Amino acid sequence: MSSLSKMPELVLENIIGFSDFRSVLTLRQVCRDFRNFIDDLNDSKLPDSKFTKIEIISEKNENKIILDFFHSKKSFDCIEYSEMENSRKFQEKMTNLENSNIVDVVIQDLKLILKFQKSNLEFLSFCFADFQLQKDSSIHNLPIKLRNILHESNQKIKAKKFTIKAHNQSQIMSVPPFADPETLEFIDLHSFDDDKKIQYDEIIKTEQWKKAQMFRSEFHLLNLNVEDICHFSPCILTTNRITARDLDFLKKTYIRSSKFNFSIFELKNFNENDEISNLWGPAFSVESKLHWYFRMKNCEEKILHMEIFLARYFKCYIIEMNHVHNGAIVHDYNEN
Amino acid sequence: MSSTEQGTSSAAPAEPTTAPESAAAPEVPESFYYVHGKDKVVHKVSAGALQHSALIHGMISNLGYTEEQAKANPFPFENIDGDILQMVVDWCNQHKGKPTPPEDTNLPKQKEKLFDLVLAVNYLEIKELLTYCCKQVAMMVKGKSPEEIREIWMIPTDAEDEAAEKEAKKRAGKEAAGETAAAAGDAK
Structure with missing residues (x-):
């Protein structure tokens, strides 16, 4: 036979x-x-492996790395790598990794599986726990090794949304270069710690940043330049301060844009009320919220609603004419 | 649904008259060739049916054999078992001059026959039939564990494979040693 x-x-x-x-x-x-x-x-x-979502998670609890592969919203396969037991577990089957380093094994496995992924992922999610201080663990190398291996093979991952949950700037910055800029739509940054600050100037030069349309950051972005983020919608971020001139620049960009949806900024303190009133005229004030209304270009019925609340939150979104506060002024579209 | 079925069944009898081969049939009589496998049983097959095999089609198109020459020179396929060649010939006859359907459910279900058929079909370069066979093998692999696959298709594990290799080397070594010993004996 x-x-x-x-x-x-x-x-x-x-x-x-x-x-x-x-x-x-x-x-x-x-x-x-x-x-x-x-x-x-x-x-x-x-x-084609046809996964919709892949999660790459490092967990401090028992020094683990977990890979989740989703076929649909609810059904997924999970591979668990334990540094303590030096093992890989898949569907109740344990494999001893012997002399291999678990980070290397994870990366090899991931690389192999990604060879099969042809359709775009809806979602690629990274979650990096803080292993910097654990000297005997090699898991802190995961973001860097992942970056190196993908860089070497010149492989870009086709996912619409990249979510990164991390502790520090280097972990965050290692990930976006993996993304295929043509597929990426949404960059989503989450922080384990409150009020963690990051410099983002490294990432703004990337193709990924320029081509993405949506952005969210729980990290506090230092030295925000609104020109770097005005193409995102929705755009949700936190930063220390923003000037009246910045807000005016955003207003001018948004009213001309046909794709604008909404923006929410959390600020340390906004103290340029006089300057903004000079630029936009007096605000319509209700319960410590300041409102301004501007007609969108090319659409009489759509109104750009700018709102500053408690000098800490800036919100901007599009409303219909009939949702404008009674008595508020709606500024006509003006090129300048 | 029913109306389209009626449509195709009523169209079916009309098919032979429109098919170019049968239209040409009255003038040029169909030529036949002869093939046999390991068992030497000779099968008479029409050139039309043999068109499915790129290998045989390539061979016969340059020969220009007469009926007698063809009969006197059957193509020998010593590497193909008689029953497998019979299957191939039957398939070619059944699908002569016809567009092949997307699925073929008449393939052998026994894995031994299927594998031999795959090898024969691959050798004879019958593209459509190879596609069906490979689909069938893929179906048989689906849902099985590596151990099950190894067992069903008698594939040794890497360890067994290495052990067998070592054993073969050892045997070769011994034989070589035996030969040199014998040679040394001769020299004396």
């Missing part, structure tokens, strides 16, 4: 082409010859 392992290459290639992603991973485990054959195969000949 002819054995499956003695099949000519063209035949194996055909069989793999008709198999699903799981079957190919299984075939890869059958024997060395299959593994080499599959690993040498051009990515285009592999079936």
